[in-house]
Amino acid sequence: MKRTNRVALGGLMAALSLTAMMMTGLIPMADFALPAIAGLFLVPIVVEAGYKAAWLCYGAVALLSIMLAPMKECALYYTAFLGFYPIVKSWLEMKNSRVREWVLKILLFNACLAVIVLAAWLVFRFPGFAELFEEAWWVLAGGLVLFNAVFVVYDIALTQLISAYMRWFRPRYIRKIFK
Secondary structure (H helix, E strand, O other): OOHHHHHHHHHHHHHHHHHHHHHHHOOOOOOOHHHHHHHHOOHHHHHHOOHHHHHHHHHHHHHHHHHHOOOHHHHHHHHHHHOOHHHHHHHHHHHOOHHHHHHHHHHHHHHHHHHHHHHHHHHOOOOOHHHHHHHOHHHHHHHHHHHHHHHHHHHHHHHHHHHHHHHHHHHHHHHHHOO
């Protein structure tokens, strides 16, 4: 792929990612879905232009989301996990056995989840977090189990979407557009 095509693809995917992040103010129940969709737009960049271009696109969208997105929590979700995970996922899956791969993925997810919770509590001062830590720790434990289960489903779905991109969308459209 030519350099100009890679730059155009990166700009297009960054614009689509930022559009998804800007829609967080319009669709109130999509707090996790829209940042996840915004992260999906990084997959073609990883495949077609490489990791460096994907990290640059992620950084630009994360910075613009923090400044411009109407829902700052969604910008936090994108920046702390959902934006960079599609990039890291391919790297984790290339280097490890299946068991080690899943252990590393779950450890990464839980570390990012801890960053999100601490940022929500200490930086953004979301109401109710202090009481939740002190009085209802069992809710946090149940939430941790639930979030890990949702993460496993998300990872499997992301794998299926990447496979569909590689097998169906890329040969039909990307190869024809960016020759």
